[in-house]
Amino acid sequence: MTISPAGTEHVVAGLHRPVRRRPRLTSVRVTMLLLVTPSAFLLLLITAYPLGYAAFQSVHDGTLITGGSYVGLSNYGNTLTSAAFWDAAKFTVVFTVVGVFGSWLVGLGLALLLRSKFPGRGLFKVLLLLPWVVPVVVSATSMNYLVATSSSPMPKLFHALGLGSPLFLADPTWAQVTVCVYKVWVSFPFMMLMVSAALSSIDETVYEAARVDGASSWQQFTGISLPMIARSTYISWILMTIFCVNDFPTIYLLTGGGPESSTTPLVVLAYRTVFQDFQVGPGVAIAFVMTLILVVVSTLLYRQIRKATYQ
Structure with a gap:
């Protein structure tokens, strides 16, 4: 019997193929499992x-007790056909998009700024962390002091500039703008830390090689920095999306969801439905819809993380 060269290669390959062994259940593994x-x-x-x-x-259709x-599925059906639910969903989308991408853009800009060396950089970095470190009760109270009434500093500043005297928390549009700006303010330090950590992992020789090839600063940013921090960026987007959708204290402390429910996101609507209207079933249904939305968005972003990892 003769064996062709191709057949010989297959036989040799089969002989050298590593044999996978099942992990043995040693006493150490048993101890770890028991612990x-x-x-x-x-x-x-x-x-x-x-x-x-x-x-x-x-x-x-029970209560908090029974x-x-x-x-x-009637609770889900009533929830999905409710005008209040869709109004809250629209504001949740706006609040989340502004919170995620607004804080990321500010954090990215500051992270790039902190890469350059200048006097007092360490102190500047610590001060930039304060909006995130300070308890939300304190920062929300400070924001209320700035914008709550016509005699607050911000309305006075607008009046001095000839822009009128807007009531930031009494007008529905201004209330939405105020809440979104506040969310960016308290969230950008987190994004700044994520981007700074990702940028610090990039080898400087890559930038040096790009400069030797004549790449401009913008080309280095779009061709090196952004692709190299893509994985960290998607992770930060996932986390910040979860933070924004589930952010109850920011809204409740600033506006309570008003005026006219203009700043009521899904999480506040769920709270009101359960603990103020005592409709437990519909309120929990809203929470489950929120969870489903977060799972879908997180899955889509996670796929982008895998693509960035493979690239």
Whole structure:
């Protein structure tokens, strides 16, 4: 019997193919499993039970105390056909888009600025972290002092500039602008840290080679910096999207969702529905719709992370 060269290659390749061995259950592995099991069980209990009970409530017409009768998906149907839900959804989208991309642009600009050396750079970096470090109650109170009434500093400044005396928290449009600006203000330090960490991981020799080839600063930014920090950028977008959609204290402390529900996002609407209107089923249904939206957006951005990693 003769074996062709091609057949010989297949045989040799088969002979040298590594054989995968199943991991052996050693005493060390058993000990590690025994140590992890109580924590994993407790974590599962803390997470799974509330989630399961919330799912139970979303298909019942109960209260905070009683489960009520089974109503199927009518809570979801009533929620998705409610004008209040879609108004809150629209503002949630605006608030999230401005919060994510506004804070990212400001953080990116400051991160690029902090790459250059200048006197007092360390102190400047610490001061830039204050909006994120200061408790939201303190910063929201400060924002209220600046814009709440006609005698506040910002309306006075607008009046001095001949721009009228807008009531930032009484007018629906100005209230939305104020809330979005405040969100960018308290969120840009997080984005700045994420971008700074990503930029610091880029080898300087890449920029030196680009300068030798005659690349301008803009070409270095678009051709080197942005592609190299893409993975970190998508991660920060995912996190900030979750932060914005679930941001209850910012809205509640500044406007309470008003005026005329113009600054009511889905998270505040869910809170009002459950704890003020005592409609537990519809309120929990709103929360589950929010969760579904976050899962979809996070999945789409995660795919971009994988693409950036492979590239």
